[in-house]
Amino acid sequence: MSETRKVTIFGSGLVGCQWAMLFAAAGFQVALHDAKEGQAARALQQIDSQLRDLSAKGHLRGCLSAEQQQQLISAPGSLDEALDGAFLVQECVFEDVQVKRDVFRLLDAKAPAEAFLCSSTSCIMPSEFTSELPGRARCLVAHPVNPPYFLSLVELVPSPFTDPAAVQTVKETLVKLGQEPIVINYEIDGFAVNRLQYAIINEAWRLVTSGAMSAEDVDKVMTCGLAPRYCFLGPLAVMQTNASGIRDYCQRFGSGVARVSATFGPTPTYQGEEVDRVAAQMNTLMPPESLADVCARRNQFLAALARMKRDFSQSRGSQDNI
Numbered sequence: 001m002s003e004t005r006k007v008t009i010f011g012s013g014l015v016g017c018q019w020a021m022l023f024a025a026a027g028f029q030v031a032l033h034d035a036k037e038g039q040a041a042r043a044l045q046q047i048d049s050q051l052r053d054l055s056a057k058g059h060l061r062g063c064l065s066a067e068q069q070q071q072l073i074s075a076p077g078s079l080d081e082a083l084d085g086a087f088l089v090q091e092c093v094f095e096d097v098q099v100k101r102d103v104f105r106l107l108d109a110k111a112p113a114e115a116f117l118c119s120s121t122s123c124i125m126p127s128e129f130t131s132e133l134p135g136r137a138r139c140l141v142a143h144p145v146n147p148p149y150f151l152s153l154v155e156l157v158p159s160p161f162t163d164p165a166a167v168q169t170v171k172e173t174l175v176k177l178g179q180e181p182i183v184i185n186y187e188i189d190g191f192a193v194n195r196l197q198y199a200i201i202n203e204a205w206r207l208v209t210s211g212a213m214s215a216e217d218v219d220k221v222m223t224c225g226l227a228p229r230y231c232f233l234g235p236l237a238v239m240q241t242n243a244s245g246i247r248d249y250c251q252r253f254g255s256g257v258a259r260v261s262a263t264f265g266p267t268p269t270y271q272g273e274e275v276d277r278v279a280a281q282m283n284t285l286m287p288p289e290s291l292a293d294v295c296a297r298r299n300q301f302l303a304a305l306a307r308m309k310r311d312f313s314q315s316r317g318s319q320d321n322i
């Protein structure tokens with residue numbers, strides 16, 4: 001692993017730590033910075049213990065040992081030191097447009113002129129916090145999916161002012177990490193992940209709150225039916241393979257899709273007594289005190305799945321993204 005370039009992770013909470021681990025796994029030097037006193041040092045300790053744990057379970061990414069990866073990550077005492085020599089800054093601060101504006105103003109003023117400035121924001125358009133900046137051409141969103149260490153997708157969202165060359169270089173860098181960057185050509189609310197996710201959540205919610213099904217059974221529709229197939233073939237590839245191609249699918253099933261879709265009903269508001277009813281079912285199935293354990297088992301499952309997808313992809317060549 002010969003990568004010696006440096007990245008700065010600005011904000012060292014949940015997502016910042018995961019980005020740090022992803023970059024270190026690919027051999028990048030990583031400098032952590034956080035506004036909260038002592039947070040970056042605490043993040044270093046958490047990363048150390050996570051890397052050891054991943055290594056013990058055989059889930060460590062990259063070719064370097066946990067110790068070598070840990071040595072690539074530091075928490076310099078000052079922001080200037082953290083930014084010095086960085087070719088990319090990944091912002092991971094609170095999801096608040098004013099905080100992002102302040103942080104990007106600071107980064108644009110202090111980061112090396114040639115550094116790319118990426119935001120992890122889940123749903124704030126990049127133009128909302130970069131359009132006033134002299135360096136707005138080097139700013140874009142690079143939104144990972146939780147937990148980024150096990151889920152490879154990163155949504156790249158340029159603002160209308162972002163230099164296409166910046167998008168291309170960030171994309172190539174993420175590929176080096178083993179991530180799967182996708183590019184959204186123009187700003188769209190919710191980007192792609194949340195637009196698709198919300199379409200699913202909306203209908204799951206309607207099925208449960210209308211009394212058509214239990215929460216347990218709706219979730220089974222995904223975990224035992226749709227989701228395993230979607231791990232390997234996306235929805236459009238499923239259309240392509242469930243018939244003799246998309247044209248045949250549309251001819252045979254298009255009117256049925258349109259008919260059912262017309263019955264979906266209004267978008268839920270996620271307020272009122274419906275929340276109590278769904279929460280009661282979910283809290284019985286998955287008590288709040290069990291959630292940390294469920295997430296740990298989820299991560300183990302995702303690590304195994306990531307390995308299986310890599311093997312499957314390699315066995316099929318590079319014509320697909322699975």
Ligand SMILES: NC(=O)c1ccc[n+]([C@@H]2O[C@H](COP(=O)([O-])OP(=O)(O)OC[C@H]3O[C@@H](n4cnc5c(N)ncnc54)[C@H](O)[C@@H]3O)[C@@H](O)[C@H]2O)c1
Binds near residue numbers: 011033036096144
């Ligand atoms: N948590 C997720 O599932 C997830 C997934 C994808 C993207 N994101 C996005 O990533 C970003 C970070 O989310 P998170 O879950 O890691 O949050 P978090 O609360 O765990 O961490 C945020 C960190 O930013 C620091 N911070 C806040 N303001 C700062 C400032 N002005 N300068 C420097 N540091 C500052 C905080 O001290 C904290 O350590 C958000 O934009 C979020 O939407 C989160």
